[in-house]
Amino acid sequence: MGFMSRFAANKGALVGLVLLIALLAFAVLGPWLYPTSPWRMVARPFTAPFVTDRFLLGTDTLGRDVAAGLVHGTRISILIGFVSTLVALLIGVPLGALAGYFGGWIDDALMRITEFFQTIPSFALAIVLVAVLQPSIYSIVLAIGIVSWPPVARLVRGEVLSLRTREYVQAAITVGQSTLRIIFSQVLPNTVAPIIVMASLMVASAILLESSLSFLGLGDPNLMTWGYMVGAGRTRLMDAWWISFFPGVAIFLTVLALNLVGEGLNDALNPRLSRGRE
Amino acid sequence: MGDTGTFLMQLWKKTASLALALALLGSASALAQTPKKGGVAQVIVTPEPPMLMQGLNQTGPTNMIAGNIYESMLRFDDKLQPMPSLAKSWKVSEDSKVFTFTLQDEVKWHDGKPFSADDVVFTLDKFLREVHPRWRPIVNNQVEKIEKTDDKTVVITMKQPFGPLLFAMEVASAPIIPKHLYEGTDYKNNPNNNTPIGTGPFKFKEWKKGSYIQLVRNPDYYLKDKPALDEVYYPFIPDAAARAVAYETGKVDVLTGGAVDIFDVPRLAKLPNTCMTTKGWEMFAPHAWITPNVRNGILGSKEFRQAMMYAIDRDFGKDVVWNGFGKIPTGPISSKTKFYSDNVKKYSYDPKKAKELVKASGYKGETIKFLGLPYGETWTRWAEAIKQNFADVGINMEIVTTDVPGWVQKTSNWDFDLTFNFLYQLGDPAIGVSRSYVSGNIAKGNPFGNVGGYSNPEADKLFADAAVAPTPEKRQELYTKVQQVLAEDLPVLWLLELEYPTIYRCNIKNLVTTGIGVNDGFRDAWKE
Numbered sequence: 001m002g003f004m005s006r007f008a009a010n011k012g013a014l015v016g017l018v019l020l021i022a023l024l025a026f027a028v029l030g031p032w033l034y035p036t037s038p039w040r041m042v043a044r045p046f047t048a049p050f051v052t053d054r055f056l057l058g059t060d061t062l063g064r065d066v067a068a069g070l071v072h073g074t075r076i077s078i079l080i081g082f083v084s085t086l087v088a089l090l091i092g093v094p095l096g097a098l099a100g101y102f103g104g105w106i107d108d109a110l111m112r113i114t115e116f117f118q119t120i121p122s123f124a125l126a127i128v129l130v131a132v133l134q135p136s137i138y139s140i141v142l143a144i145g146i147v148s149w150p151p152v153a154r155l156v157r158g159e160v161l162s163l164r165t166r167e168y169v170q171a172a173i174t175v176g177q178s179t180l181r182i183i184f185s186q187v188l189p190n191t192v193a194p195i196i197v198m199a200s201l202m203v204a205s206a207i208l209l210e211s212s213l214s215f216l217g218l219g220d221p222n223l224m225t226w227g228y229m230v231g232a233g234r235t236r237l238m239d240a241w242w243i244s245f246f247p248g249v250a251i252f253l254t255v256l257a258l259n260l261v262g263e264g265l266n267d268a269l270n271p272r273l274s275r276g277r278e
Numbered sequence: 279m280g281d282t283g284t285f286l287m288q289l290w291k292k293t294a295s296l297a298l299a300l301a302l303l304g305s306a307s308a309l310a311q312t313p314k315k316g317g318v319a320q321v322i323v324t325p326e327p328p329m330l331m332q333g334l335n336q337t338g339p340t341n342m343i344a345g346n347i348y349e350s351m352l353r354f355d356d357k358l359q360p361m362p363s364l365a366k367s368w369k370v371s372e373d374s375k376v377f378t379f380t381l382q383d384e385v386k387w388h389d390g391k392p393f394s395a396d397d398v399v400f401t402l403d404k405f406l407r408e409v410h411p412r413w414r415p416i417v418n419n420q421v422e423k424i425e426k427t428d429d430k431t432v433v434i435t436m437k438q439p440f441g442p443l444l445f446a447m448e449v450a451s452a453p454i455i456p457k458h459l460y461e462g463t464d465y466k467n468n469p470n471n472n473t474p475i476g477t478g479p480f481k482f483k484e485w486k487k488g489s490y491i492q493l494v495r496n497p498d499y500y501l502k503d504k505p506a507l508d509e510v511y512y513p514f515i516p517d518a519a520a521r522a523v524a525y526e527t528g529k530v531d532v533l534t535g536g537a538v539d540i541f542d543v544p545r546l547a548k549l550p551n552t553c554m555t556t557k558g559w560e561m562f563a564p565h566a567w568i569t570p571n572v573r574n575g576i577l578g579s580k581e582f583r584q585a586m587m588y589a590i591d592r593d594f595g596k597d598v599v600w601n602g603f604g605k606i607p608t609g610p611i612s613s614k615t616k617f618y619s620d621n622v623k624k625y626s627y628d629p630k631k632a633k634e635l636v637k638a639s640g641y642k643g644e645t646i647k648f649l650g651l652p653y654g655e656t657w658t659r660w661a662e663a664i665k666q667n668f669a670d671v672g673i674n675m676e677i678v679t680t681d682v683p684g685w686v687q688k689t690s691n692w693d694f695d696l697t698f699n700f701l702y703q704l705g706d707p708a709i710g711v712s713r714s715y716v717s718g719n720i721a722k723g724n725p726f727g728n729v730g731g732y733s734n735p736e737a738d739k740l741f742a743d744a745a746v747a748p749t750p751e752k753r754q755e756l757y758t759k760v761q762q763v764l765a766e767d768l769p770v771l772w773l774l775e776l777e778y779p780t781i782y783r784c785n786i787k788n789l790v791t792t793g794i795g796v797n798d799g800f801r802d803a804w805k806e
Binding site: 037039040041045061062063131134135217218221222232235236238239 | 518519539541542545594598599650655658659661662663665666669676677678679680681
């Protein structure tokens, strides 16, 4: 079976993919759908949803369009999810590869550092980092990246540990390839599959982490994000449920979609490891 | 004024009917009910105060609790007319230079020692001169001498006429503290600071940090039938929503101003047996504004500041963000404070005019940073609304968030472009208003000075002259003038005269009867 058919064999993954494509479409088309700023006070505050066509999802405490916030929030959430995952990979993959390939004291040193980060509760560390660096999109991406890389490093280290004893790696060493070249051309390409699977799940957790930070008021105060919307509407949950509800659903669906896709990718990329379905 | 005080005091003693006295004082309830003795009140004050020794600390929560432990010379009604407290009568000389206070008889400290004029002189001349940031400038610049003429009389002589002195006799501005416990000690480290001893209607009993403060009835209070309540508890609950729930479930009886988010107020006020009032803040008259740092580029331009003022939809702020509470100010002096005048340049919401002025000011689209005030959701929403107002007229503003220590540090060190601030007016512009605008108050280290850096010799002179002008008419004339000057220059952008609703169970009577509300309200309060 090819990659596509193995992926398609997982029904959940297909659903996730459809959801994800829809989200990406919203992110791309957002500015055309809602050209004005989502911060603009456009209507009477607390307009209920599904009452007027213009404000299908209602308005919030200041009369801002919840639907506009949702669509603009999609861009931010997806952007933060992908970029901070990239940051985590940029830290985690090289560290894991070095530790796994060289072993010995390098491995020991790098793994102690990794463990140091793993033992600190990641959300608490993210809060501290954002608070110290001042909340902005950059500090949030950096903080999420910094708290998310240790599992990547451990995964890559494990893969590299097993790969470096393979014959083709030994052959490359015998032929006299430089160490860097061996790592990049012989070892790392073979770790891509598990990294991709892990990364898809990391995007989901990064989105959750960003939402949690925004919910606590540690988001970028100049960006409309889902977490901010949930947080700002939280206190009005009793009389204006829709302000928090719709962005909450958006977070839920996005994280679900990414998890489903991640599982589908796992099935497709590691056919031997995937559980039998049928 | 003194004669009125004496008259009222005699009336107070002679008449058995409390209701009649209250009606004459222009206070709350006109129902002829006799106060019932006993009962416990649970009162939410937030956040937990740093200490209860009011002479050393005058933050809002400290005042709300300690104002029932300590007393000062005078109390003030909601029209800011002085009423007797530790002084049973007072006399002001015709030239406003000599103030004579006659003290109550039979006042005792909570430890049983008698109270006398020595305590007053020690407090005003020694203790508060050293530690009180608002009393210090008054006593150093205006007062010539403070002396006792006998055990029941204190005379304060001024260097020049200074009418506002009476307002400085409010309990947070000049709480009288016991000489026998503080004289010759290191005031800030005196162990009695942890177990405050005052003359007030309630005695300090216990403070369980992070949990509650308990006050108990002072059985030796000089007004024989007061206070009515046996105990007042102040439980501390850190989350606003949880505080609202505590009221809903009946755990607490009183939510003081700021205890719950402003948008929750209408819902809570509708609960059964619930009363709500915005009175009791007349003395403070909190005035909210945006301070532009006039040292920073375009913010130094008067046109640009006027553009911002026209750009801000202040009615939206009041009606939507503050849920209709408050009043749009016209200038530096609150309409609740003395010497207010609305004969000034007015700014309505006018984006078109704002755009023109932005253009005229030479603004090039540079980003202006707005330092948010970390005092809860309402302020955050307000900043967001103003940012949008600015965006509509082409002003590029970015919000920077911070925590309370961060805000204090940045504001004190002038490290901001724009920021929110709100200050108490304290009855008289000489005490609570001029401090934000005079160039003599441009100093790092205090977020409540003239942090924006506005400097205008004309305004300086008007404020200085108005403080010591001999007659109220003359003072009004000068204060009207300075309000006109400032409304034209806009050293700060006045947004709202804040109103803090106090929510309480209707069976608690006479809670808010003075210009400082719950701060000294439990003297007269009783529970049905």
